[in-house]
Amino acid sequence: xxxxxxxxxxxxxxxxxxxxxxxxxxxxxxxxxxxxxxxxxxxxxxxxxxxxxxxxxxxxxxxxxxxxxxxxxxxxxxxxxxxxxxxxxxxxxxxxxxxxxxxxxxxxxxxxxxxxxxxxxxxxxxxxxxxxxxxxxxxxxxxxxxxxxxxxxxxxxxxxxxxxx
Numbered sequence: 001x002x003x004x005x006x007x008x009x010x011x012x013x014x015x016x017x018x019x020x021x022x023x024x025x026x027x028x029x030x031x032x033x034x035x036x037x038x039x040x041x042x043x044x045x046x047x048x049x050x051x052x053x054x055x056x057x058x059x060x061x062x063x064x065x066x067x068x069x070x071x072x073x074x075x076x077x078x079x080x081x082x083x084x085x086x087x088x089x090x091x092x093x094x095x096x097x098x099x100x101x102x103x104x105x106x107x108x109x110x111x112x113x114x115x116x117x118x119x120x121x122x123x124x125x126x127x128x129x130x131x132x133x134x135x136x137x138x139x140x141x142x143x144x145x146x147x148x149x150x151x152x153x154x155x156x157x158x159x160x161x162x163x164x165x
Contacts, residue, residue, distance in 0.1 A: 019119075076128040096161045097137060103127030107149055108160075114142045116162065123147070123159055140164040 002020040023038040081101040107124040110116060116136040123134040140162040147159050 012126060031096045095140070095143070095163060097122065097134070097159045099125060099155055099157045099159055100124070100132070100134070101127050102154045103132070103152070105147045105153060106131060106147060106161070108145060108147060110142045110145065110160065112142050112144055115165075116140055125153070134159065136162070138162070138164050 003014055004015040004017070006013045006015065013029060015067050016026075018026040018027055020035070025036045025038065027034045027036050071107060103125045104127075105123055108122070109124075110122045116122060118137065119135045119140050120161055122132050122136050122142075125132045125134055142162050143157075144161045146161070147157075153159070
């Protein structure tokens with residue numbers, strides 16, 4: 001189970017997420033419980049974990065509605081001061097798994113040609129002395145591996161490319 005604490009407009013929200021199956025999750029937001037089905041996912045190599053914040057501007061908000069779908073409320077048009085988009089990682093694009101945070105790759109568990117299942121360990125990333133298991137986002141076949149044991153990566157750097165089955 002993962003617990004996320006979000007501060008939105010001076011209010012704290014606690015979100016607990018438990019994986020039930022490969023595409024189903026139990027999500028608790030405050031006192032409300034939802035069973036969420038993942039209909040698709042996408043690796044956004046150019047996304048920033050911490051968006052630029054401008055004092056006085058309304059924050060970008062992610063909300064869960066009662067239909068258990070995740071919806072995004074767009075930020076106001078004053079995004080002219082947003083940070084410049086990151087340069088795409090080498091080998092990025094559809095079917096590429098990227099580093100979720102900066103760190104050092106401790107172990108690569110796959111090689112080109114390997115069959116992988118969703119959630120299967122494909123690498124271990126050390127970030128701030130914590131070992132983070134990186135799981136495969138989808139079932140498929142590993143096409144290329146871009147990192148080696150001991151290599152430093154930044155957020156969004158390509159780890160490996162896969163072809164979906």
